[in-house]
Amino acid sequence: MDTFVIEGGRRLSGRVRINGSKNAALPLLAASLLTDQPVKLREVPNLADIKNLIRLLGELGCRRTDEPADGSFGDGTVTMHSVDESLSHARYEIVRTMRASICTLGPMLARRGFAQISLPGGCAIGERPVDLHLRGLAALGAQITVNGGDIIAKVPSGGLVGNTIFLGGPFGSTVLGTANVMSAATLAKGVTTIESAACEPEIVDLANMLNKMGAKITGQGSPRLVIEGVSELGGCDHRVIPDRIEAGTYMMAAAVTNGDIVLENCPVDALLSAMHYLDTVGVHVEACNPVAATSPQKSAHRGCEDPMRCCVRVTSDRILHPVEVTTQPHPGFPTDLQAQLMTVLALADGNSVITEKIFPDRFLHVAELSRMGAKLIRHGPTVVISGVRRLVGAPVMASDLRASAGLVLAGLAAEGRTIINRVYHLDRGYDRMEDRLRALGAVIQRVDEKEVAEVAVPG
Numbered sequence: 001m002d003t004f005v006i007e008g009g010r011r012l013s014g015r016v017r018i019n020g021s022k023n024a025a026l027p028l029l030a031a032s033l034l035t036d037q038p039v040k041l042r043e044v045p046n047l048a049d050i051k052n053l054i055r056l057l058g059e060l061g062c063r064r065t066d067e068p069a070d071g072s073f074g075d076g077t078v079t080m081h082s083v084d085e086s087l088s089h090a091r092y093e094i095v096r097t098m099r100a101s102i103c104t105l106g107p108m109l110a111r112r113g114f115a116q117i118s119l120p121g122g123c124a125i126g127e128r129p130v131d132l133h134l135r136g137l138a139a140l141g142a143q144i145t146v147n148g149g150d151i152i153a154k155v156p157s158g159g160l161v162g163n164t165i166f167l168g169g170p171f172g173s174t175v176l177g178t179a180n181v182m183s184a185a186t187l188a189k190g191v192t193t194i195e196s197a198a199c200e201p202e203i204v205d206l207a208n209m210l211n212k213m214g215a216k217i218t219g220q221g222s223p224r225l226v227i228e229g230v231s232e233l234g235g236c237d238h239r240v241i242p243d244r245i246e247a248g249t250y251m252m253a254a255a256v257t258n259g260d261i262v263l264e265n266c267p268v269d270a271l272l273s274a275m276h277y278l279d280t281v282g283v284h285v286e287a288c289n290p291v292a293a294t295s296p297q298k299s300a301h302r303g304c305e306d307p308m309r310c311c312v313r314v315t316s317d318r319i320l321h322p323v324e325v326t327t328q329p330h331p332g333f334p335t336d337l338q339a340q341l342m343t344v345l346a347l348a349d350g351n352s353v354i355t356e357k358i359f360p361d362r363f364l365h366v367a368e369l370s371r372m373g374a375k376l377i378r379h380g381p382t383v384v385i386s387g388v389r390r391l392v393g394a395p396v397m398a399s400d401l402r403a404s405a406g407l408v409l410a411g412l413a414a415e416g417r418t419i420i421n422r423v424y425h426l427d428r429g430y431d432r433m434e435d436r437l438r439a440l441g442a443v444i445q446r447v448d449e450k451e452v453a454e455v456a457v458p459g
């Protein structure tokens, strides 16, 4: 198994280009099941989760038509073409490797009238039920049963029919649940209104692509989505939005190393809450080429011309200030940056509080950060963080994708050597993170766990 060996304490500086968003690309890829025409996506990130979904789509009769002959992932352009609509079973063997496989349910059901998909189990960040997905699809008329661990969903003879659906749950809206119900409703008869829809930028991107395919969706980005059903959808050519979580993670890498990093292709419009808290902490995020204040194009967001593909420079003060943060659905502070922010606050000058309102058990990084000298006390969904002057390198265990990112940041900031085991978690969401950090001046290596002892300490 791969392991990262990090020699901490280096100040990061330089430029990094933000990749296409994983969590946008997954439902966009699944939406290719909604049509028999090719769907071309650009800037798809080269990640384990993406490759798993492409493999699953292949098993569902939707093939990638532009796979490079050398078997590599290619330049990020991925064209999917649904050519065999008789295959509608997403097997446990694939679904268990990636919960996001559930985003094939709505598209398969709507286009093929039938879908069988293994019920995703819980994962390291919590229980993760799919009851809201099923409730929303049932409201469109789908007949849903669970048998042998599989969700079996059928469309009755009259087809799916639009409805008004409240999709909120105990933790607010659901991102992939909204993606599933919205996708299915594009081919339902009549109008569907989704109330308490997820407002995440990834849902906006999906709605925009579905509209390019011929859907009639309005309200994306707000909690009320209105979808007027159409009889069929066509193909399209679509560029995936940049990854706000990857961007936020590199911003925080600048924060913990007192660094100076320029992020290209940065979706600042999708990061306003994170940037607000970083501001409070003492991290500065400024547009590289601000549009003149008098320009009619000037957006409200740090003067960037295109606030979803901006160039920003991130620098931090030597002293980080404490802050109180609660994770919330978008536009609140994202749960996917909670672990990374905890590392930043572990080094702040005072006491901070983080409350996790989306996945109340998403705290596996707490014990690992404590091994590096962080002072953390957890009470249920809340962690009190008493800032320390320094973290100290230690062997730690990655447990899930974002917890791993938090540990990498801690390793970059810590004195001495940090060894992070099980970095396959990180590879699910960050493309070649070690190469990109090295280009920014970090001392980080990927080695097999058996070779860790042989890695020399740099002079």
Ligand code: EPU
Residues within 6 Å of the ligand: 023, 024, 026, 100, 126, 127, 128, 129, 130, 131, 132, 133, 134, 169, 170, 171, 172, 173, 174, 175, 176, 177, 335, 336, 358, 359, 401, 402, 429
């Ligand atoms: N929930 C329910 N019932 C449901 C669905 C969700 O109670 O039927 C609850 C969840 O247990 C959770 C909350 O609602 O407490 C929100 O979950 P949501 O459905 O929004 O999560 P998701 O769609 O499964 C996506 C991202 C996650 C991200 C969450 C929250 C993808 C592929 N995954 O998951 O990303 O944390 O939204 O923003 O888009 C990650 O990238 O590391 C990651 C975990």
